[in-house]
Amino acid sequence: MPKAQSLLPLSRLRTLFDCDCARGTLTFRPRTPADFKPVPRLSAVAAAKAFATRHAGKIAGRSDSGRRRVNVDGCRFWAYRVIFALCSGRDPGEARIDHRNGDSADDAYSNLRPASHAENIRNAKLRKDNATGARGVFFVKRTGRYAASIHVDGKTHSLGGFATLDEAKAARVEAERRLFGEFAPSLSRPADAMSESPGTK
Known part of the structure; x- marks a missing residue:
């Protein structure tokens, strides 16, 4: 998995x-002439004034698959990484940034936390092709029962077979809370306690 991109220095981001x-949210601040290289018919001073007119005070970035990216100084960053850095006062470095509530469009600082790649996956939303409405739970036609399992550290562990879907879901949620800790989806999103599945950010 590629490493997360390092941000610009905090002093520059500010x-x-x-x-x-x-x-x-991020909004553009006015730029100074020093931020621009003069080009034919447009001085650095004029470029700074034009930027202020078009962008200063406006929301920064563009939507990219439901998340915002910002382009600055020739680099592209996810807006939530910049927001985390500015609000916490520290660059997240190689850490992923997890959205606690699973909504990758909600970049409120209270919804962001550093995470490893594995932790980020554990707290992702349910895949649309999930057949039971619960991650790690599936129906076994041969037995007419539901089975639950959980994937941890590269290994899949069986949680057993169950007569009902609710019993299988409950076993999965208990295992998530025991093995995933604060990154168990049922803790971040109680209303969706039994309706989660892996994804990436």
């Missing part, structure tokens, strides 16, 4: 963006 930690 000159580029204003960050609303509660809402999880």
